[in-house]
Amino acid sequence: MESEIEHAAPAGFHPLVAGGEFIRVNGPLYLRHEGADVRFGLRVAARHCNPMGVLHGGMTASFCDMLIPLSVHRKHPELGRRFLPTISLQVDYLAPAPLGCWLEGTAELLRATRTLVFAQGLVTADGVPCARASGVFKIGPEFPDGLEP
Incomplete structure (x- = not known):
């Protein structure tokens, strides 16, 4: 059983109550949204590791x-x-993220056309x-009523 520490999030982050079953099973994913500052986080648990x-x-x-579409x-x-x-999604792996670390991501929209979004994080x-x-x-x-992204 994972400890409470494995799920601890920094101040200002709250569990994301959206995103469907995949995020629920692979999370918990956390959100901090203060004005234009939007950050997502995850405490790396044993089930996330190689x-x-x-x-x-x-x-x-x-x-x-x-991270990017949310x-x-x-x-x-x-x-x-x-x-x-x-x-399409391109990921460059820059450094390892060890067990127990706080994973945090930010993303920005680069361009939106009538049918496509280009973004990075x-x-x-x-x-x-x-x-x-x-x-x-x-x-x-559009998402159906009652379904939040």
Whole structure:
């Protein structure tokens, strides 16, 4: 059983109550949203790690794939209720994220066309850059009532 410390988040972060079953199972994912400052976080637990005790590359990619569109939703109201499925995602792994570290990401919209979003993000592990990501996302339909991104 994981301890409370494994789920502790820094001040100002709150569990994200959205995103569907995938985030619930792979999280918990945390959010800090203060004006234009939107940050997502994750406490790296054993279930997120590879056999070497560092964040699995697949989990890093999954975090980036959640970070970028969820940030766009919160920073750009015109896209806030639109499904943004991933067309492409490029992740550069910069450094390991060890078990127990606080993973934190920020992202920004680079450009939105009528049908596409181009965005990028940076992820840190206890303040050290560990991943850089960029992606292209399709501007999909609006979420149904009652479903929050």
